[in-house]
Amino acid sequence: xxAEVSTLAHxxxxxxxxxxxxxxxxxxxxxxxxxxxxxPGNVGTLLRAADAxxxxxxxxxxxxxxxxxxxxxxxxxxxxxxxLAGFDEPSGKRVALVAHGGAPLPELxxxxxxxxxxxxxxxxxxxxxxxxCAEQVSIPQPGxxxxxxxxxxxxxxxxxxxxxxxx
Numbered sequence: 001x002x003a004e005v006s007t008l009a010h011x012x013x014x015x016x017x018x019x020x021x022x023x024x025x026x027x028x029x030x031x032x033x034x035x036x037x038x039x040p041g042n043v044g045t046l047l048r049a050a051d052a053x054x055x056x057x058x059x060x061x062x063x064x065x066x067x068x069x070x071x072x073x074x075x076x077x078x079x080x081x082x083x084l085a086g087f088d089e090p091s092g093k094r095v096a097l098v099a100h101g102g103a104p105l106p107e108l109x110x111x112x113x114x115x116x117x118x119x120x121x122x123x124x125x126x127x128x129x130x131x132x133c134a135e136q137v138s139i140p141q142p143g144x145x146x147x148x149x150x151x152x153x154x155x156x157x158x159x160x161x162x163x164x165x166x167x
Contacts, residue, residue: 007069018080020067026083028056029113030161031090032154035129036062036120044074045151046118051078053158058115060087090115094133096125097157099147102136105160114161118154 003011032050034057037043043064050057057066064071072079092113096102117133119125130136139148139156148156 023067023079024081024083025085026056027058027085027090028054028083029092030055030158030165031058031085031092031113031115032056032158033058033060033087033090033094033115033117034063034150035060035087035117035125036123037118037150038062038064038120039150040064040066040068040070041074042121042149042151044071044076044079046154047071047075047078047082049151049155049158050082051075052155053162055158056083056085056090058085058087058090062120093135096130096133096136097153098130098136098138099124099153100138102138104140105137105157106140106164108135108137108161108164110161110164116154116157116161118150118157121150 030053032046032055034043034046043066047057047066059066066079066084092115094115094117095108096117117125117129139153141148
């Protein structure tokens with residue numbers, strides 16, 4: 001029955017109706033600021049990671065709609081718990097997570113609110129966004145891979161921030 005109304009190839013077993021204005025809004029001490037992350041699966045996965053680590057999510061123009069079917073599905077319900085904000089709303093130390101060339105993420109000193117800025121899958125972060133960041137960090141990758149998917153990188157970065165704040 002749900003297959004008839006779902007836009008997904010593999011429809012979920014439940015359906016819900018919600019109003020966008022009822023979703024949580026605001027910022028948290030740790031926020032992922034997403035710059036033009038266009039893949040809804042990545043946006044949903046980053047919402048799920050933010051939920052797991054108590055972070056918020058801020059979205060720029062050009063990001064996938066976090067309330068779209070694929071993003072909602074990937075978020076596994078996190079869309080209803082994680083506060084959303086506009087890209088420029090969160091205050092705190094802005095730190096760009098870059099694929100290469102930044103200081104190692106574990107060396108990031110976090111003694112206040114932090115906004116981790118992640119870029120689009122192909123283009124990364126443009127100069128005007130990088131210039132607004134206090135630091136650039138990257139995830140050490142001793143293996144042979146060229147880079148990480150943005151959702152995976154964001155989840156690793158949140159874990160590392162959570163771990164470093166607790167020690």
